[in-house]
Amino acid sequence: MPSGLVALALGGFGIGLTEFLIAGLLPQVASSFAVSEAAAGWLISGYALSVAVGAIALTAATARLPRKPVLVGLVALFVLGNLLSAIAPNYPVMLLGRIVAALCHGSFFGIGSLVARSLVAPQKKSQAVAVMFAGLTVANVLGVPFGALVGERWGWRAAFWAVTAIGVLALAGIAALVPAWAGRVHPATGTEPVPGGPAATAGGPDPVPPGGLRAQVRAFRSWQVWLTLAATALSYGGMFGAFSYIAYTFTEVSGFASADVAWLLMVYGVGLVVGNLVGGRAADRDRDRALVLALLALTLTLALFGLLAGSATASVVLVFVMGVTGFASVPGMITRVTDFAHGAALAASANVSASNVGNALGAWLGGLAITAGLGYTSPLYVGAGIALLSTVVMVIAARRARSAHVADRVPTP
Known part of the structure; x- marks a missing residue:
């Protein structure tokens, strides 16, 4: 495994950690700054909104810059944001730190996925993206318990100091281990030339200046890009439509105690790690x-979970399978959108924004179902319905791509 991939995974771990750990620290932070629970909740929702905005804005702003320095700059922004949170004298500065840290999130995973795939042979590009996202999935497993443990023992600020230190290590690793040629793009088209890594010469491809914003935007002329973005948003919407209210399902339907939710979420997180790699x-x-x-399996898993949620044993098994099927599509979606966008970083970052839009959509629809009195299993059925739509969109995209491929191979008379 290229050492540059390990550095990217460490960066993904740090970014994922800062996203998830706040959930276990909210009571302490709210008490420390004497703000309401609702105000403290903006440290989560404000982060998510900033991810969606930053993914597009920063990628567009850096379209003409080489990708390795951009990644280094993004991780530096992440370090700054977490440092602000660690030393924040008041709530507004804390919120500012969360926003600053979030701005790098989408662009890091969008641009980082292009760099990751350039470090390996073309036939292993999805696996390379999966390695980078492994950091994020591991953070999902450890984030909340890590925040709760460190916060309980040393205070919530210590958790942000720890994440800041991880960010510094990731910054140093990317600067030292990711080759300068990784993720280079063609100056006129803004697309990847020939994938680098093992397929390249000893020093990597000849240095090529990156493409501009206009070339990046041209990638969105492809229907395949839009179909893949739609499938991504709907797949995340299906998973998070169910996951956002899973604690209520466990305690109100499956019969678990509130204290059990933490380890049940870790079971789900382990499923994410497995699904990502598989x-x-x-x-x-x-x-x-x-x-x-993968999308069809997610649909069936969520529907089955809704039917069997009353069984504690079945719930443990199915929350693990939900994690596996929910994240199994992520590496392929990213390489698919970037392939049809010819390596445009803006499309890769748009994929991250689409996933966050899907998160918000799924959580909103799941909440509406509960409010309508449909019970605490209703988000699972809502998620299944959204995942089914994602499956349909992906089938349409696959058929269109296959038809276009066959047409290209038919000789013209």
């Missing part, structure tokens, strides 16, 4: 088939 390998074999099967 999905990356499957996508490198037959990407569209793997994506359709």
